[in-house]
Amino acid sequence: MSAPGAHVAAAGTMPDFVVVDVETACQRVSSICQIGIVGFKDGAEIFEYETFVDPLDDFSSFNTRIHGITCDHVAGKPSFAVLHATIDGHLSGRVTVAHSYFDKGALGAACHLHGRAPIETRWLDSVRVAKRAWPELQSHRLNVLTKFLGIRHRHHDALSDARAAGMVILRAIEHTGIDLAGWLAPATSRGAAVPKPASIGPLKGERIALLGAPRDGALACSLAAAGARIMAAVGTTTTMLVIGDDQPFGRYVTAHEDHRRAEDMRRRGVPIAITTEADIRARIALPIAS
Incomplete structure (x- = not known):
């Protein structure tokens, strides 16, 4: 003691x-x-x-x-x-x-x-x-x-x-x-319930941050159903950043903090992928969002 x-x-x-x-x-x-x-x-x-x-x-x-x-x-x-x-x-x-x-x-x-x-x-x-x-x-x-x-x-x-x-x-x-x-912020301001990852699926083991898509939305639910864990933001254990098709940042998406953080991780040799909603849906055979 x-x-x-x-x-x-x-x-x-x-x-x-x-x-x-x-x-x-x-x-x-x-x-x-x-x-x-x-x-x-x-x-x-x-x-x-x-x-x-x-x-x-x-x-x-x-x-x-x-x-x-x-x-x-x-x-x-x-x-x-x-x-x-x-x-x-x-x-x-x-x-x-x-x-x-x-x-x-x-x-x-x-x-x-x-x-x-x-x-x-x-x-x-x-x-x-x-x-x-x-x-x-x-x-x-x-x-x-x-x-x-x-x-x-x-x-x-x-x-x-x-x-x-x-x-x-x-x-x-x-x-x-x-x-x-x-x-410290009230729970309501930190977003709704995040879908839990399925125990099996093509994205099992992936830790995915979403840019321009809600963590409780349709894309998040689809990725979680494929086994991915949905992260609050890009962190040291994130394996993939997925940019939503309806993301509001346009050509300025690369200026977003999460995108810059992911790019910095890649420059340091951290294995994190940066992809789009359309590409990830194609990869795991999910229907394209209407």
Whole structure:
């Protein structure tokens, strides 16, 4: 377990987002006994903060079996009331990521219990992000995601959990092409349900971004039915960019961000195809859209 109170900060640097994780001593969510916070900017970690907390509560054997923290670890450590100003300084006014809203609830309960003001921050649930980025996974628990993504992780250590959840956000941004603002936007503005890929078909294994065609439209449904996974935008794992027949960009299509990104990937030797709706329909024997 990392040393309590470890703190490295980049002075004057405002993170794009921070990530928080807490461990609790017992079934009461207010019984925070460890807090980990990690800040990220421009895709890199810029600070970390971790401390044990005296929960002023009992430790249950069930919780201790999960995270390994006992009353001995928190003996002489500050209470949440003492630490509130530090935690608020890291989170308040920023985008705060947590893997599920358990941590949000725990911090809120601890603020109420100790008579401290609620922490005003904008929350982003990395579980919801992961479910949309990797819908094929059966579970989106943090330990499952880190194994899938190859992220080093010590489960149920607050600092390691916070760092891992932050890496999940960065990988989701890279994987889907949706930036932080896009993940924060209301679900309705991010588009309707995307069709799931068929388990078999001539496009199985292809990860296709569409330019000038909706992700829930007829073309997307046809490609998904042929086994393709429909991507939100051109990202590092995209294998094909399909330009819709009705795309609105005319001869300026090559100026679109997705097209430029795909061309740049090709120049770097990344195997991504750029094709048209008509060509892909011909390739998999789909009828031409009327």
